[in-house]
Amino acid sequence: MEKPVHFSRHALQQMIERGATDDEVLEAIRSGEQVSAKRGRLGYRKNFQYERLWGGRYYPIKQVLAIVAEEPQTLVVVTVYTFYF
DSSP: OOOOEEEOHHHHHHHHHHTOOHHHHHHHHHHSEEEEOGGGOEEEEEEEEEEEEETTEEEEEEEEEEEEEEOSSOEEEEEEEEEEO
16 A cells, blocks of 8 residues: 655745656655655655756756655655756
């Protein structure tokens, strides 16, 4: 059984500021690479074809990194990072 995913208010704000979508974050969690994060949390990262402008520069790839706190009944996305390259 997959746990439901909930987004913290902070994560939602960071997604807007950093250019990540709900679908990208969910895909990173479900099929991305799992990495260690601070405070016993997990990170899930995945590269996406981007091929667009961000901040006035062209980037072919966008990497989304979701930091997740696992709770007994749910996964809580606490913050989201994006890397453009």
